[in-house]
Amino acid sequence: MATSQPTQFLRRSFIKTVLRRLIALITVVGLIYGLVAVVYATKTIFKVKMNYAVVLERFGGVRQAVTEVGWHARLPYFTRIEQEVPLMNQTMQLGGTPAPMRIISKGNVALWTSGVLTYRIRDLHTWAIENLTPLELLQGDYDGIVKDILQAQQIDRLVSDRETIKEAIFTALKSRPINIGGPTIEKKYGVEVVSFVLKETRFGDKLVEASEEKKRRELIAEADNYAADQEASRIRKLYAAYLTGIQNLQTALGRKDGATDTALLQFLTQQKWATAYEKHQAGQNTVVIQNTQGSTPAITLPAFDADHRPEEGDNGQTAD
Structure with missing residues (x-):
């Protein structure tokens, strides 16, 4: 125990x-x-x-x-x-945001655009020691140069000639002084401008609608002009055929002195004759004129290309 x-x-x-x-x-x-x-x-x-x-x-x-x-x-x-x-490649958005930025072209037309700058810090002493808040300063200079170039262009070039404008902006960012006699972006911030991409250039929604409406009206006007040209061409052809018919008929039925009876001229001015000639231009020998008075019978005319004149009697009248 x-x-x-x-x-x-x-x-x-x-x-x-x-x-x-x-x-x-x-x-x-x-x-x-x-x-x-x-x-x-x-x-x-x-x-x-x-x-x-x-x-x-x-x-x-x-x-x-x-x-x-x-x-x-x-x-x-x-x-x-x-x-x-960071000493690697970095990107900077136009306007400081991925959303498109609104600019005004040379023709005072509003446009939405966006772009991306790629750069790399080469001189750390210049970037971080000689500049206070270098990112904000670089963003301001970058936006200013790009806006100056974009807003100096016509609206059609901003949409259809983006490649040339993009290269002009890249050259300006890389080698053009920020001000006359001043430093370039690369020298001021100790960076290397690697590339610049113009992502998009587009009209606003209202301007797109207005452009589509304008294009639609232009197409309608063009169609109307084409129809008017076709109608004018048809009228010219009809008029030429009408004159040819008159000349052939006057040659076949006219007098030696070239005069023509009043009744014949009245007949030639009737619209039905022109319509009949238009519809039956080849091999037409008979033309029926609408009898609106109830007294004029149907008339049979010789062919327009008649190559002989009718025989005349002693008294100057046309032979039966």
Whole structure:
């Protein structure tokens, strides 16, 4: 009985020792983890990734670019990380948003357009140290140059000659000074302009509707003009045929002095004769004139291409 009590005491003491050590170990690990977390959160130790750079601002306002890939340490409270700069290709939307931007063409016509600039930072000192908020400054210069070129074009070129305009904008962004005697975009910001894409140039919805209505009216007018031309051509042909018929008839029935009877002229002016000639131009020998008075019988006329004249009697009258 006396032996069991010391054994139980030793066991309890051993368990308490293990628990104390385990709690101490957990506490130490927690403190170390918390310290590391605080250091990492404050970026006292920071990492420079591949194709990235970090700009540090040291005590006294000195700014320094760190480009070496790997882990780096800085003094807390005496330095701060100002910005992390990607050195890869980056894009910038026209107007700062993917949505189309409204411009006014040279002919005072509203147009919607959008574009994308691709650039890469080449001189980190120029980009991040010589310029305050370089992204905002670059966006303003970029939008200004593109608008100047687009709004100086006629509306038809903006829609149908986009390739030429796109190349002109790219050349201006890459090598044209922002102002006369001033720096280019590449020199001012230490970047390389890689490419420019003019994504779309289109009319507004109301202007599209107006253009379609105008085109529809032009097509209708063109169809009307074509129909009028066809009618005029038909009338000219009919008139020529009518004159030919009169000449042939006068030759066949006229007098030696070229005179023609009044009744014959009245007959020739009737509209039914012209209609009959139009419908039966080949081999027509008989023409029936509508009798509106009830007294004039049907008349049979010789062919228009008659090659002989009727015989005349002694008294100058036409032979039966």
